[in-house]
Amino acid sequence: MEIPIIDFSLFDTDQVNCSKEIKKASETVGFFYLKNHGISQDIIDGMFTHTKEFFDLSKEEKLKYSVDENKKGYISIHQEMLDPSNQKIGDWKECFNFGKLQNENQELPPNFEKEFFIKFEKMCHQLCMKILQAFAIALEIPQEEGGKNWFEQRHKYENKSGDTLRILHYPPMNHNVDEKDFRAGSHTDYGSLTILFQKDIGGLEIELPSTKQWISAPVINDCALINIADLLEYWSKGLFKSTKHRVTFNNDTSMMDRYSIAYFCHAEDDVGLDPIPSKYLENLNSINVKKGIVYGVDGIKTPLTAGEHLRYRLVSTYR
Numbered sequence: 001m002e003i004p005i006i007d008f009s010l011f012d013t014d015q016v017n018c019s020k021e022i023k024k025a026s027e028t029v030g031f032f033y034l035k036n037h038g039i040s041q042d043i044i045d046g047m048f049t050h051t052k053e054f055f056d057l058s059k060e061e062k063l064k065y066s067v068d069e070n071k072k073g074y075i076s077i078h079q080e081m082l083d084p085s086n087q088k089i090g091d092w093k094e095c096f097n098f099g100k101l102q103n104e105n106q107e108l109p110p111n112f113e114k115e116f117f118i119k120f121e122k123m124c125h126q127l128c129m130k131i132l133q134a135f136a137i138a139l140e141i142p143q144e145e146g147g148k149n150w151f152e153q154r155h156k157y158e159n160k161s162g163d164t165l166r167i168l169h170y171p172p173m174n175h176n177v178d179e180k181d182f183r184a185g186s187h188t189d190y191g192s193l194t195i196l197f198q199k200d201i202g203g204l205e206i207e208l209p210s211t212k213q214w215i216s217a218p219v220i221n222d223c224a225l226i227n228i229a230d231l232l233e234y235w236s237k238g239l240f241k242s243t244k245h246r247v248t249f250n251n252d253t254s255m256m257d258r259y260s261i262a263y264f265c266h267a268e269d270d271v272g273l274d275p276i277p278s279k280y281l282e283n284l285n286s287i288n289v290k291k292g293i294v295y296g297v298d299g300i301k302t303p304l305t306a307g308e309h310l311r312y313r314l315v316s317t318y319r
């Protein structure tokens with residue numbers, strides 16, 4: 001089984017069939033490539049140029065923007081460990097997290113033009129809203145519950161959420177690679193869904209939910225890679241798969257720099273994780289039912305919100 005490629009221009013002419021394709025990919029693989037996603041190549045190239053310029057700065061300069069308590073800012077090599085149970089040391093990567101720049105007063109390095117980043121964030125947010133509409137259509141959310149706008153009503157750009165734009169740099173490896181060395185350890189993403197832009201160098205792998213086999217998610221020109229993250233898995237009672245992924249070293253590229261850009265789309269902090277009012281889900285009885293009630297707080301089981309889920313996941317990731 002491979003990662004499907006979906007032409008998103010179909011959504012403008014045939015929403016129902018496009019939504020079906022997206023649903024099928026989300027149920028089986030949890031990842032799909034999106035062609036004709038509407039974010040222009042010029043702006044993506046501009047983002048990669050800024051990315052490289054930033055990571056080329058001296059370590060001392062970068063550390064001036066060190067990550068704050070909200071995990072916004074610069075994260076250095078080994079500081080993040082995405083898979084603490086299997087990794088010896090942290091991820092062999094550095095990255096920079098941006099919050100919602102329009103609403104938050106985040107200090108940015110001088111080469112980052114705030115307006116440009118806001119524009120990119122808004123384009124990513126808009127694309128996510130369109131993909132979320134496709135989920136709502138495929139899941140047959142009744143009109144009186146919000147219909148195709150059900151998700152959008154819970155992901156408003158102006159409201160507080162974990163939405164994060166992240167630029168990443170994976171430097172060349174400087175010693176013999178050990179089986180416990182990862183560019184990024186295995187993990188699922190914490191939000192609703194993620195858009196990933198890769199450039200030139202592969203290495204991303206995903207774990208197929210059906211067979212638990214790891215397959216590669218290569219760079220495909222002109223495509224963004226979309227993946228389902230934890231919140232959609234909860235809301236859909238496990239129908240949609242928040243698939244594990246990781247970035248490994250391989251012989252051909254471990255001595256090369258790898259750059260990528262991720263946009264993590266989250267629901268507003270106070271949105272609950274109870275199942276979606278979906279006619280489609282109601283009619284299914286065979287799925288692996290997952291409820292929004294997962295972690296006990298002081299031994300009492302409480303329904304989680306998007307914000308609580310994010311905090312819970314972040315605690316175990318940072319050193």
Ligand SMILES: O=C(O)CCC(=O)C(=O)O
Nearest residue numbers: 168184189204247260262
């Ligand atoms: O850089 C990549 O290709 C993936 C990064 C990723 O999965 C993450 O930061 O959550």
Ligand SMILES: [Fe+2]
Nearest residue numbers: 187188189245
């Ligand atoms: Fe990820």
